Amino acid sequence: MARAVALSILLFQSWTGAASADLTQDLASDLARGASATVVEVIDGDTVVLDTGGEVRLVGIQAPKLPLSRPNFKEWPLAREAKQELEKLVLDRRVTLSHGGARGDRHGRTLAHLHTDDGTWAQGEMLSRGLARVYTFPDNRAAAREMLDREAAARAAKRGIWALGYYRVQDADGRVGPPDTYQLVEGTVRQVADVRGRIFLNFGEDYRTDFTATIAPRDARTFSASDMDLKALEGKRLRLRGWLYERNGPAMDLTHPEQVEVLD
Numbered sequence: 001m002a003r004a005v006a007l008s009i010l011l012f013q014s015w016t017g018a019a020s021a022d023l024t025q026d027l028a029s030d031l032a033r034g035a036s037a038t039v040v041e042v043i044d045g046d047t048v049v050l051d052t053g054g055e056v057r058l059v060g061i062q063a064p065k066l067p068l069s070r071p072n073f074k075e076w077p078l079a080r081e082a083k084q085e086l087e088k089l090v091l092d093r094r095v096t097l098s099h100g101g102a103r104g105d106r107h108g109r110t111l112a113h114l115h116t117d118d119g120t121w122a123q124g125e126m127l128s129r130g131l132a133r134v135y136t137f138p139d140n141r142a143a144a145r146e147m148l149d150r151e152a153a154a155r156a157a158k159r160g161i162w163a164l165g166y167y168r169v170q171d172a173d174g175r176v177g178p179p180d181t182y183q184l185v186e187g188t189v190r191q192v193a194d195v196r197g198r199i200f201l202n203f204g205e206d207y208r209t210d211f212t213a214t215i216a217p218r219d220a221r222t223f224s225a226s227d228m229d230l231k232a233l234e235g236k237r238l239r240l241r242g243w244l245y246e247r248n249g250p251a252m253d254l255t256h257p258e259q260v261e262v263l264d
Contacts, residue, residue, distance in 0.1 A: 028143035031113055034097040039090045039114075044068065045082025045131055047109070048090060056097065059111040060147055061123050062135035062182060064161060077166050082131040089122055090114060100142020111140060127151045130160025133167070134241065135182065136258040138222060144258040169239065172203035176211045176250040184241045185211065185252065186263070192234040199230050201238075201254075209249040213240055219255045226257040237263040 041049035045063025048056050064076035066083065097112035105111055114122040123143070126132040127150035134147045154162055161167040170176050172187020193200040193207075197217035204210020215223065215230060223230055239261040242252040254260060 028100070028113075028146055030142040031098040031100045034099050034103075034112065036094060036096045038094050039092065042083055042087045042091050045079065045086050045126065048086070048114070050095075055109045056112050056114065057105060057107075057109045058114060058123055058126070059101070059140050060113065060134065060136055060143060061126055061132040063126060063132040077164050078131065078161055081160075082126070085129060085131050086122065086126060089120060089125055090116060093117070095122070101137070101140035113143065123147060124150050128154055128159075130154035130157075130162050133161070133182070133184070134258075136256065138219070138256040141256055141258050148258075148261065172211045177244060179244050179246045179250070182241070182243050183252075184239060186237065186239045187211065188237045189233050189235060192231050194231070201230075201233060204249075207248060211250045211252075212248070213242075213252045213254050215254045222256050223254075228257045228260070233260075233262070239263055 035052075037050040037052045037054075039048045040051045043049065043055070044066045046058040046061055048058070050056060063082040063086070064079035065073070066079045067073040067075055093116050095114045095116050097110065098115060099112055101111070103111055116122070123132070124146065127134065127147055132151075134144065134151050136144050136147075154160065155169070169184040169186050172185050176183070176185055187203040189201050189203060190205065191200075191202040191207075193202060197220065199215040199220055200207065201213040201215075202210065203212065220230060240252055240254065241259050242254060244250055244252055
């Protein structure tokens with residue numbers, strides 16, 4: 001593991017210079033500019049504190065996590081490197097907050113995208129350097145396509161976290177897990193079942209033991225509104241992202257289309 005971590009550090013450090021030419025990306029069309037402030041502290045790879053006293057969660061991404069005084073929490077690989085890289089990007093710099101959905105969370109944090117005065121998009125850079133994964137919500141889906149593209153490029157180049165088995169994309173036909181973790185899972189949908197309006201995407205022959213993704217009736221309407229025909233996904237190869245849990249084998253709830261990438 002130590003050797004792999006060292007390799008990933010070298011990979012994302014070498015990427016820093018290559019990425020510098022792409023720091024002026026325009027604001028995504030589904031984002032609205034908000035207030036400006038100066039970042040005075042970086043808590044971890046996706047959370048900062050502003051000089052106005054507010055804490056901002058970089059919405060749309062999930063960086064490797066530090067314990068941050070949470071009992072029995074095991075630090076994720078490259079968590080410290082992610083924090084350091086975000087410090088290089090935004091610490092002591094003026095940033096503009098941009099929003100494309102809910103503007104606050106249950107912890108009292110502001111949810112926003114951050115752009116520095118020179119045009120650097122913090123979320124985009126963390127994804128491009130392989131130090132975060134795309135992590136959208138039903139009420140915060142803005143700029144998802146741009147973020148997924150950046151993540152895909154970093155994953156293909158095995159930058160940062162993508163050089164480590166800890167963050168590998170899991171095979172739906174293999175051992176999917178563990179529960180209570182955020183994962184990317186790829187596989188072919190063997191069957192789409194509609195049980196009283198709840199949609200089940202079954203990836204194995206036995207739904208009682210194999211990986212399954214589920215969509216609640218209220219969330220199915222969100223997919224329909226985005227022109228994604230869930231029943232047409234049968235036989236398609238997908239990449240899904242979300243939190244895993246155990247219910248008749250490994251399972252994942254899907255609440256919005258940005259969790260689903262159709263690969264063929």
